[in-house]
Amino acid sequence: MKVVTCIAPVNIAVIKYWGKRDEDLILPINDSISATLSMDHMCAKTTIMCSPDFEDSKFWLNGVEQSLESKRLVNCLQEIKRLASAEPSNAEMLRWNIRICSENNFPTAAGLASSAAGYACLVTALANLYGVKTDLSALARRGSGSACRSIYGGWVQWHMGCNPDGSDSIARVIEPSIHWPEMRILVLVVNDARKKYSSTTGMNRSVATSDLIKHRACNVVPKRVTEMREAIKTKDFNKFAEITMKDSNQFHAIALDTHPPCVYMNDTSHAISDMIHAYNEHKGVNKVAYTFDAGPNACLYLLESEVAEVLSLINECFPSTVAKSDYLRGIPLNIE
């Protein structure tokens, strides 16, 4: 028997991934950029066992048995096994059945990047199990697009690539977290229920029906990626915050431009964004950036020096949000 356990962290995008050009290979229509959070806070943990004594293979997520027929899981397993079979000593183990046990220490599918951490973790655990040494970001991408960014720590760019086989659609580090050690993230859990429509459904519907998404992918994101890379490299928080908030808002504008629309933010989300704009205006410069994924929960980027003041404001204005948020500790970025 062989057993491996891995953990993988969540990432929060500042330039959003929304829309695919290839559903099976999971190839995006634009580059995206994110920061990977420290492993101590929000992460997925996966244990995989394989043994000649297992009569079948099984998979549990948060204690609930899942189908092993999922196309994405099958794609990841097939690709890893194909790579592993290049090593003759793996031949026997590749015939053994496996048991996969995954859990998240935060709400699953509530728009908190659970599939990103989950598939990054699964692929890393499988690669360790079979001794596969390759670029894991391309493998994680086959499970869930955003998972490719969680393979690396710090500031990460998912390059959309242009090869039809997806071989250049990979994640690369822009800067390690140590480059901007004062950066913190506050996650405000507005609602931890499962989202109304999955990201996969929402983005497919956007590609099929939104005019704005084409303008974003072709004319907005390429310039924004260059500006965001520069803001990160020069640690220009004011610019970083402006781009982050504008990109979040454009993503939600596209969600609304989708037919029928995908409504992810709620009144509390909008009230949080109003509060951040009022705070920044009061300071005369952007000190906090909000970003919202496919759900109502807010992620705030800010520097360590602002955490205490912003936390007290959130306590004052959104006490019920605070009660639901175990993550209000000013999460640093992952150091690996």
Ligand code: 2P0
């Ligand atoms: C992101 N999101 O860049 C964006 C922002 C949600 C909003 O990546 O279909 O769960 O599995 O590739 O990775 C969510 O998309 O979608 C996502 P699939 P995924 O973080």
